[in-house]
Amino acid sequence: MTKKEKPNGLTRRELLATAGAATAAMTMGIRPAFATxxxxxxxxxxxxxxxxxxxxxxxxxxxxxxxxxxxxxxxxxxxxxxxxxxxxxxxxxxxxxxxxxxxxxxxxxxxxxxxxxxxxxxxxxxxxxxxxxxxxxxxxxxxxxxxxxxxxxxxxxxxxxxxxxxxxVGEFHKTYVSQWKLIETNRKVGVMYPNDADGNAIRANLAPLLQKDGFTIVDPGAYETGTTDFSSQIALFKQEGVEIINTFPIPPDFATFWRQAAQQGLHRQVKIVQVAKTGLFPSGVEALGNLGIKLGSAAYWHKxxxxxxxxxxxxxxxxxxxxxxxxxxxxxxxxxxxxxxxxxxxxxxxxxxxxxxxxxxxxxxxxxxxxxxxxxxxxxxxxxxxxxxGPIIGTQWVKAAEGAKFPLDYVVTENATDPNVPVGATLLSYNG
Missing domain, CATH: 3.40.50.2300 (Response regulator)
Known part of the structure; x- marks a missing residue:
C-alpha cells in the first residue's frame, strides 16, 4: 500500500473527489445512491x-x-x-x-x-x-x-x-335484499336519507333498485344534518305501517331519530332497522341502551x-x-x-x-x-x-353471552357480496 492509498482502494485524491460530489448532490437535493x-x-x-x-x-x-x-x-x-x-x-x-x-x-x-x-x-x-x-x-x-x-x-x-x-349502491342493494328476506315483513321501507353526498347518491340509485325488487319505499324527503325534530317523518312511517327502517345518517342524527321513534311508538311496529353510516361501531350502539339491541347493520369489514x-x-x-x-x-x-x-x-x-x-x-x-x-x-x-x-356484509348487534367482555356482540347474518365470509348467526326481528 502506497502513502496515498487508503484501505478501500481509493487514493486520497479519489476519496476527496467522491466526498465532494456527494456533498454537492446533497446541496442540490439529490440523494447519493448509497442513501435511503x-x-x-x-x-x-x-x-x-x-x-x-x-x-x-x-x-x-x-x-x-x-x-x-x-x-x-x-x-x-x-x-x-x-x-x-x-x-x-x-x-x-x-x-x-x-x-x-x-x-x-x-x-x-x-x-x-x-x-x-x-x-x-x-x-x-x-x-x-x-x-x-x-x-x-x-x-x-x-x-x-x-x-x-x-x-x-x-x-x-x-x-x-x-x-x-x-x-x-349495488352492494347495498344485494345485501339489503338478502338480509330483508330473512324475516317476513310487509316489505314497506321507511327511508331516512339525509341531504348530503351519501344520502343523495343512495336516494337516486338504491331506492329505485329496491322498488324493482318489490319493496315499497316511503320517503318523507331529505332532511338536513343536525335535525333535532323527526316527528313528521315518524308520523308518516307510523301512518304507512312501515316494518323496515333504512337510514344513512351521521351518528348523532340517528340517536336523535331513534330515541324520538321510541317515544312515539314507532319502534314497536318495525321488524328490521337497517342502519348505515352509523350503527357501525359498538360505542354508538351501546349509547342507545336497549334501543340498540337487534339493530341491523352492515360491515365493510368484520373480524x-x-x-x-x-x-x-x-x-x-x-x-x-x-x-x-x-x-x-x-x-x-x-x-x-x-x-x-x-x-x-x-x-x-x-x-x-x-x-x-x-x-x-x-x-x-x-x-x-x-x-x-x-x-x-x-x-x-x-x-x-x-x-x-367491494363487499358490504349483513350484520346485527345482539346482546352478548353472559360473562362476555363486552355487552354487545356483532354477528354476520348474510354474505351475498362475499360468500367467503362465514355467516355466524340468524337475523332476529327487532321486536322478536
Missing amino acids: DTLKVGFISPRTGPLAGFGETDGYVLEVVRKALANGIDIAGKTYAVEILDQDTQSDPSRAGQLAKDLINNQAIDLMLVVSTPETINPVADACEAAGVPCLSTVMPWEAWYFGRGAKPGEPSPFKWTYHFGFG AFPYKSSVAGVSGTELADGYEAASGKQWTQQLGATLSLFDAGFDALKKTPDPKSKEAVAKSLSTLNTVTIAGKVDFTSGPVPNVSP
Whole structure:
C-alpha cells in the first residue's frame, strides 16, 4: 500500500473527489445512491368530532403499520424509508381540504391515503386531483365519490390522480335484499336519507333498485344534518305501517331519530332497522341502551373476513384481538377497513418502478389488482374507471353471552357480496 492509498482502494485524491460530489448532490437535493430515500405518505381521517367513531381505531392501525414498515420497503431493488404523516380532520370538510393542501404543498407527499365518509374523502381527493398527487381512498359509497365529484354517467372519467375502492349502491342493494328476506315483513321501507353526498347518491340509485325488487319505499324527503325534530317523518312511517327502517345518517342524527321513534311508538311496529353510516361501531350502539339491541347493520369489514393484511401479516382475528388488548375497547369494523387502505396503497407503491414519480404511482393505482385484509381490490374491472367495488356484509348487534367482555356482540347474518365470509348467526326481528 502506497502513502496515498487508503484501505478501500481509493487514493486520497479519489476519496476527496467522491466526498465532494456527494456533498454537492446533497446541496442540490439529490440523494447519493448509497442513501435511503424516504417515501412520504399522507393519511387523513376523522378522529374527533361527530365522525370520530370512524377514526377511533386509526391510532392503533398506524402503530401496526409503522412497526411493520420500520425497516422500510424494497421497491425495484431499492430500499425506501417510510414516513406516514397522519392528520385529523376533526370531522370538518373544509379542514380536510386544508390538511390535504398542506401535506401536498409543504410536506411534498408521494401518495395520499384518506378514509371514511364523503365529508372527509371528497375534499381531500379534489385537492389531490387539482395538484396532481396520487390519492387512494375507501369507506364511502363509490357513487358519492365518483358522481359526487363531477363525473357523469356514460362519459370518460375526469379523474387521473384519484382512486377509490369499496362498497357501492349495488352492494347495498344485494345485501339489503338478502338480509330483508330473512324475516317476513310487509316489505314497506321507511327511508331516512339525509341531504348530503351519501344520502343523495343512495336516494337516486338504491331506492329505485329496491322498488324493482318489490319493496315499497316511503320517503318523507331529505332532511338536513343536525335535525333535532323527526316527528313528521315518524308520523308518516307510523301512518304507512312501515316494518323496515333504512337510514344513512351521521351518528348523532340517528340517536336523535331513534330515541324520538321510541317515544312515539314507532319502534314497536318495525321488524328490521337497517342502519348505515352509523350503527357501525359498538360505542354508538351501546349509547342507545336497549334501543340498540337487534339493530341491523352492515360491515365493510368484520373480524370473520378470511383474509390477511399484506402490510402487517395479521389476520382479522389477530387484528381485532390486538386492538382489544392494547386499548381495552371492543374491536370495530374500521380496523380492517383502515388497514386495507394501507395494504392497497403500499402494494401499489411496491408495483411502481419509481415510487417517487407521481405519474408512475398513479399508473400503478390504475392497474392495481390485489387482496387486502378486507378482500379484493381490482381497478382493472370496475363499473367505472378509478373505482373498485367491494363487499358490504349483513350484520346485527345482539346482546352478548353472559360473562362476555363486552355487552354487545356483532354477528354476520348474510354474505351475498362475499360468500367467503362465514355467516355466524340468524337475523332476529327487532321486536322478536
